[in-house]
Amino acid sequence: MWSGRRGLLRSSGCGVEELRCRRREREAALRKARREQQLVSKRLLRDEATEEAEGGCVVVILGEAEIQEFLRLAQRGTEEKERERALVSLRRGLQHPETQQTFIRLEGSIRTLVGLLTSNQALLQLEAARCLHELSHSEQSAVAEACLPATSYLLTYLSGHSSDFIELCLYTLGNLIVESEAVRRQLLPQGIVPALAACIQLGPGLYSPPAHTATVTAWPKAEPWGSCGVCLVPSLHHLQVNNALLITQGALTTLGLLLLDLAAAVQRTEDAGLELVCGQLVCPVVRCLSNLLTEAAAETVGGPMQLRDERVLAALFILLQFFLHKQPSLLPEGLWLLNNLTANSPSFCTSLISLDLIEPLLHLLSVSNVVSVLVLTVLCNVAEKGPAYCQHLWPGLLLPTLLDTLALSDTEVVGQSLELLQLLFLYQPGAAQAFLQQSGLQALQRHEEVAQLQDRVHALQQTALHG
Amino acid sequence: MQLPPALHARLAGAPGAAAPLPVQRDSLAGNAPFRFAARQVRFPREHEFFEDGDVQRHLYLQDVITQVAAEPERPRVPEFTCQVAGCCQAFDTLEDYEHHYHTLHGNVCSSCKRAFPSGHLLDTHIQEWHDSLFQILAERQDMYQCLVEGCTEKFRTSRDRKEHLVTHHLYPADFRFDKPRKGRRPASQVSTEAIGEDRAPSEGDAMEVCSEQAEAHSEPPRERRVYSHRIPSTVCFGQGASRGFKSTKKRSKRQ
Numbered sequence: 001m002w003s004g005r006r007g008l009l010r011s012s013g014c015g016v017e018e019l020r021c022r023r024r025e026r027e028a029a030l031r032k033a034r035r036e037q038q039l040v041s042k043r044l045l046r047d048e049a050t051e052e053a054e055g056g057c058v059v060v061i062l063g064e065a066e067i068q069e070f071l072r073l074a075q076r077g078t079e080e081k082e083r084e085r086a087l088v089s090l091r092r093g094l095q096h097p098e099t100q101q102t103f104i105r106l107e108g109s110i111r112t113l114v115g116l117l118t119s120n121q122a123l124l125q126l127e128a129a130r131c132l133h134e135l136s137h138s139e140q141s142a143v144a145e146a147c148l149p150a151t152s153y154l155l156t157y158l159s160g161h162s163s164d165f166i167e168l169c170l171y172t173l174g175n176l177i178v179e180s181e182a183v184r185r186q187l188l189p190q191g192i193v194p195a196l197a198a199c200i201q202l203g204p205g206l207y208s209p210p211a212h213t214a215t216v217t218a219w220p221k222a223e224p225w226g227s228c229g230v231c232l233v234p235s236l237h238h239l240q241v242n243n244a245l246l247i248t249q250g251a252l253t254t255l256g257l258l259l260l261d262l263a264a265a266v267q268r269t270e271d272a273g274l275e276l277v278c279g280q281l282v283c284p285v286v287r288c289l290s291n292l293l294t295e296a297a298a299e300t301v302g303g304p305m306q307l308r309d310e311r312v313l314a315a316l317f318i319l320l321q322f323f324l325h326k327q328p329s330l331l332p333e334g335l336w337l338l339n340n341l342t343a344n345s346p347s348f349c350t351s352l353i354s355l356d357l358i359e360p361l362l363h364l365l366s367v368s369n370v371v372s373v374l375v376l377t378v379l380c381n382v383a384e385k386g387p388a389y390c391q392h393l394w395p396g397l398l399l400p401t402l403l404d405t406l407a408l409s410d411t412e413v414v415g416q417s418l419e420l421l422q423l424l425f426l427y428q429p430g431a432a433q434a435f436l437q438q439s440g441l442q443a444l445q446r447h448e449e450v451a452q453l454q455d456r457v458h459a460l461q462q463t464a465l466h467g
Numbered sequence: 468m469q470l471p472p473a474l475h476a477r478l479a480g481a482p483g484a485a486a487p488l489p490v491q492r493d494s495l496a497g498n499a500p501f502r503f504a505a506r507q508v509r510f511p512r513e514h515e516f517f518e519d520g521d522v523q524r525h526l527y528l529q530d531v532i533t534q535v536a537a538e539p540e541r542p543r544v545p546e547f548t549c550q551v552a553g554c555c556q557a558f559d560t561l562e563d564y565e566h567h568y569h570t571l572h573g574n575v576c577s578s579c580k581r582a583f584p585s586g587h588l589l590d591t592h593i594q595e596w597h598d599s600l601f602q603i604l605a606e607r608q609d610m611y612q613c614l615v616e617g618c619t620e621k622f623r624t625s626r627d628r629k630e631h632l633v634t635h636h637l638y639p640a641d642f643r644f645d646k647p648r649k650g651r652r653p654a655s656q657v658s659t660e661a662i663g664e665d666r667a668p669s670e671g672d673a674m675e676v677c678s679e680q681a682e683a684h685s686e687p688p689r690e691r692r693v694y695s696h697r698i699p700s701t702v703c704f705g706q707g708a709s710r711g712f713k714s715t716k717k718r719s720k721r722q
Binding site: 023026027030031034035118120122123125126149152153156157159160161162163164165186189190191193194195254260263264267280283287290291293294308309310311314315317318320321324327328329330332333336339340342343344345346347348349350351353354355356357359360363364380381384385386387388389392416418419420422423426427455456458459 | 468469470471473474475477478479480482483484485486487488489490491492493495496497499500501502503504505506507508509510515516517518519520521522523524525526562563565566567568569570571573574582584585586587588615616617618635636637638639642643644
């Protein structure tokens, strides 16, 4: 399945310039859609694909009687093929919203479908899952909520071994999550985060059944990273309900470990497809982790739920460096996570120093204004913890780099530099001196007239000159 | 951005962190006109901070994804049969065979031949149904582990565990993979009685999980008997076939 889709990445004879142009157009359309709050992963997936796949296929609207008949045949048919065919017919009908509505209003319909989903007949299971998948495409939250009885089973199947089936369950769950708050409220306690994490940790070695020598020539490749990635993305993005619950479920640790896995994966792979997928996975993990850190429950110092593994820092930097050019949007988001990790944590600030990450941070200062502000904020997080910390910031690149940022004109960047300077002057003996010697006063002068900066500039000038 | 070489080694190392340096703040820090205060920042889902990332993600999705459940354009191969002893299911697509294999011949209990959807459930089953040591230990300590991946709670009885599944994890009370074993039969014997879900091992409820012998579950009498014999014995949808949508007589509260 996955390898089939990758074929779409290959251009079909378009010139490079044309591709770039088309991409710019698509990007603009997406930005516009997002600003209008129209950007929903699910909808896009469906619309894009439907034109290609369905082609001339007419979707039939099924009525109550027909649905009942198909369900009856699926459940009670004597011949397996007959039962399967009934479900296939049902599935086709469920592509239409009207059929979906009729279906969910029919008493016992979901129950029957769930029964088929959990039956021991593998192919019926598969078809039942496909029917649920169709339902999950609905944009009516009532339809998504009608699927609630199935979620515990969909989650259970995520720890199975049948890769296509897992993928199907993942997509279905992903769609349901996007559509309904009630679903999100249920999936969290049902353990979706560990289930998804377990899926990813399966790695590229999914067990395949033995090949039948006479007729089987090649087994479909299992790509759990790929399918998991795509489904994890909307899932994690929307799992911001009841975060306290997520935390008590150990989500911080799970997400931290995921980050480690991703960093390890990009280091050892040469597969461009896998790299892409990892990049897609990093984003929601970073966002989820970062927001979770702001929850009160996560703040309990020394509490069992707190994240305290400095390997997370290592992983974060490795990922940021790896994707610096391939996926630039990751950088500001990663630095935001870094802020949330270091703001109230002497431990992480110390790790930043002991792992020698200050210098790499400084090198990021020239990327963009947004990035610069974030980098300076993180440095302030470290510096504000006192002399023991500033001592480790001091020699080296920090002063020349700060002087460089003072030469910029962006007010926010300069403002943050001034904050950092104040902390250094306060906690690091000799900092003010060195600043003066390196023509710091001149650097400050150009901002003397700027409204948001002048008070701070003045204060620093005073401190530098008079101590 | 150059990273220190030791960083990669650190990633592969043990969890933990160095002892934090002593924190010592001066009250002047962050005082007016300065305003820095270290604080965490939270962004809601729709915040523009995420715009670039979202746009990139959608470009990626558009490039790579097609509808998963489209009419299977899977290559058809000449029909072949499953090679596992005793199984003669036929297939004409690889995907179907793969799913069949994993579902029915994958995580199979060698004692009672039941199949389970995951290794985790199989392990739990073996422990709770076929391990006499488990029974002994269970008399003295909490041995019944929660079925949800990631939850480490253990319980004294399978009923307590079910209670936990329902109230804490919002699982359905009739969760298919947590049904108690009936009666006091020794582990090796399988009940084929009309009461209860136990069936001959190779068919029907291939995916049962566990439970203790002493509990006699107070379930309503099997309504299966009301049905015609036409229901194939291989069919089971949870607790007997009573859940079919046509059975308006045995209405249960949920949908």
